[in-house]
Amino acid sequence: MSDAILRLRDAAFQYDGAEDRAVDGVSLDVxxxxxxxxxxxxxxxxxxxxxxxxxxxxPTSGAVEVGGIAVSEENAxxxxxxxxxxxxxxxxxxxxxxxxxxxxxxxxxxxxxxxxxxxxxxxxxxxxxxxxxxxxxxxxxxxxxxxxxxxxxxxxxxxxxxxxxxxxxxxxxxxxxxxxxxxxxxxxxxxxxxxxxxxxxxxxxxxxxxxxxxxxxxxxxxxxxxxxxxxxxxxxLGLDVPEMMKLARDLRAAGLDVPMDTLTVEEMAEELCKCGA
Amino acid sequence: MMNVTIGQFFPGDSFLYRLDPRTKLILTVALIVLVFISRSFIGFALIFLFVLWCAFSTKIGLKYMLRGLKPLFVIIALTFALNLFLMRDGETLARWGVIQITTGGVRTAVFMAVRLILLVLCSQVLTLTTSPISLTDGMESLMRPLSKIGFPAHEISMMMSIALRFIPTLMEETEKIRRAQMARGADFESGNLIQRARAMVPLLVPLFVSAFRRADELAMAMEARCYHGGAGRTKMKQLRFHWRDGAAVGAIAAMYALMIAFNALGVA
Missing domain, CATH: 3.40.50.300 (P-loop containing nucleotide triphosphate hydrolases)
Structure with a gap:
């Protein structure tokens, strides 16, 4: 993506006195x-x-560009x-x-x-x-x-x-x-x-x-x-999965053929209707 | 939500409210000087008439304004008593040992008390009719010329307005901490003064910690919104002088002229 509005290249940040880097080499285009x-x-x-x-x-190392401008003290x-x-x-x-x-x-x-x-x-x-x-x-x-x-x-x-x-x-x-x-x-x-x-x-x-x-x-x-x-x-990674995905997992365990990637309540309702039919 | 009145602002809308805060600040100072210039009761009567007009044209009422004298009652009474008993001038009216009351003493005592009362009333006209925000705006604008010689005019007004912004927030927080500590068995009500002061420690420590955290976050948020001090800053609300500001200046000038005339003629 050449027209990315946010461009991070191996961006890292370490707080003063910290042992580890808080952000440790992130590359991302938005x-x-x-x-x-x-x-x-x-x-x-x-x-x-x-x-x-x-x-x-x-950033203490790497580059962060916002709208084509490099994030630095001068460009703040x-x-x-x-x-x-x-x-x-x-x-x-x-x-x-x-x-x-x-x-x-x-x-x-x-x-x-x-x-x-x-x-x-x-x-x-x-x-x-x-x-x-x-x-x-x-x-x-x-x-x-x-x-x-x-x-x-x-x-x-x-x-x-x-x-x-x-x-x-x-x-x-x-x-x-x-x-x-x-x-x-x-x-x-x-x-x-x-x-x-x-x-x-x-x-x-x-x-x-x-x-x-x-x-x-x-x-x-x-x-x-x-x-x-x-x-x-x-x-x-210490996160939760959306409620509907947990439900999908449990339903599958119970033998219902619900896709694992059901995310929203609406999707779940649709899938369940299909199962019933 | 607690009902917090910041300063003494009495919300309303009238001639006085619509005056530019700068005009009000300057004219209040002028009025205070006028109270000091006056050498006669007629002069005081003139100023009192003005205060009466302020009280009634704004619906604040004299009674409400007089309430502002309460905290100063002791000082006024003390000045009155000292002048009454210690001043020796004119005929003696009564005497107990070293203490004596003279006609001059009575006059000075009353005169000084009236002067103090008028000083309070005049400054109240300003604080009652000007919201803290426009007061800070007015002060910043008046102090701006001083920033050329390094006086931090913008910083002071920024600090004042942030303080005003956070008073209700911190009050609310104090109440929350107080309840939380009471739920843990803290006792803020009983004991002597020292014990009660010590009981405040578990209240003040969390409050300070949180205030510092807030300050830190606020500074970050201000920076994120391009704050970099007063240089090159504009204001959405521009202060503008109107005809009524001129009228107010004229009225005070007329009072000055009258006062000088009273003094020159030597009226009582």
Whole structure:
């Protein structure tokens, strides 16, 4: 892929004083408009990887290119304009005391003219469905709403890529679904490339491509179907397999002819109907 | 969710609320100077009339404003008593040993007390009608010229607004930790002052640890959004002066003229 928006070549990162490299030689291409999910247990290096995409961390060896720009100390701001980031804790990434002011923060940092900021903030808040709360105080919002504000703040900067670092981990199920669906919509409708780091298999299942990391390396890679059919390997990497795949395995053990790679409830219902017929 | 009022802001919408925060800051300072300039009760009456207008044009009401005097009651009473008993000027009205009350003493005591009360009321007009955010904006904008000589104007206002942003968050967290520690048998209510202060340790330690973690994450998030200090930064909301700012300046200037006239004529 020559037109990859994210290109990693043997990228590695070692924290000061750490014995092992947190990311240990990752090579990866991400196409524009792709929805890539990254899975892995705690400490597998997935957050470190995401932080290199935003130049918060500079690779200690190897190369990371974002939109054709090499991630380095000098290019940090150029890289951040291409790749935005949404973090895990909704409280700790909101800067301002008013929703719309927070949304404007990134654009103000970049010195965008006030009228232009106004326009883009209104657009972004409409996009995430928070326009009517523009003047609210973030402390009065739910976790899911705060994450939507954080997304609006990133969207207003019109990045080509957004990295979500476990952005749904601290939310309740409703907020989690809202935020995930919003990310999917931004990906489908705006064509923004999404790197979605998560612990939740039911989210990874709906990505275009899944990579599973362990000890700083990519262990499995492919479409969700390909990755999750390696049930034993996925479990060995400290992850879960989607509920429906577990059910499929148990049903097969019980003698029903259900394909191993059944991922969603809808697919399972269809397969079971076939079995019944 | 706890009901946290930050500062004393009293939400509303009127002439005073719509004034530019910079105008309000400067005029409040001017008003405080005016209180000090006044040498007569007529002068104080003039300022008090202005405070009354502020209280009623904003629906805040004088009663609410007077509540702000409570914490200063002791200081006002002390100043009053000291002036009353120690000042020796004019005729003696009463005497107990070294202590004596004179007519001059009574006048000075009342005068100083009124001055203190007016100082508080005037500064309250500012804090009651200006939200903390526009107050920080106004201060940043006024301090900006100072940044040329190395004064960290932007940094100070950024710190203030982050502090404002995190007060409710940290309050909520304190409450959560307090409950968690109480569930583990912590006792915050009984014992003497020292015991109670010691009981706060299991509350403060986790709170500090978490505050530092939050600060770290927030710094990361700000950096991810291209934050690099105040240089080259723009603002979505621009402060703009309106006709009403001119009117307010005119009103205060008129009060100055009257005050100077009162002083020159030597009215009581």
């Amino acid at each position: 196409a524009p408009g792709e929805f890539l999910a990254i899975l892995g247990r705690n400490g597998s290096g997935k957050s470190t990887l995401a932080r290199m995409l935003n130049a918060l961390l500079i 701001y150029a890289v951040r304009e291409i790749c935005g980031m949404v973090f895990q804790n909704p409280d700790n990434q909101i800067v301002a005391t008013v929703v719309e002011e927070d949304c404007a923060f990134g654009l103000e940092n970049r010195g965008v003219p006030p009228e232009e900021i106004r326009r883009r903030v209104d657009e972004a808040l409409t996009e995430v469905g928070m326009r009517e709360r523009a003047l609210a105080s973030p402390s009065m919002l739910s976790g899911g709403q705060k994450q939507r504000i954080a997304i609006a703040g990133v969207l207003a900067m019109r990045p080509k890529v957004i990295a979500f670092d476990e952005s749904t981990a601290m939310l309740d199920p409703v907020g989690r679904r809202d935020v995930f669906e919003l990310a999917r919509r931004i990906n489908r409708e705006e064509g923004v490339t999404v790197v979605w780091i998560t612990h939740f298999m039911e989210e990874a299942v709906r990505a275009d491509r899944v990579i599973v990391m362990d000890r700083g390396r990519i262990e499995l890679e492919g479409t969700p179907r390909e990755v999750f059919s390696n049930v034993q390997e996925v479990l060995a």
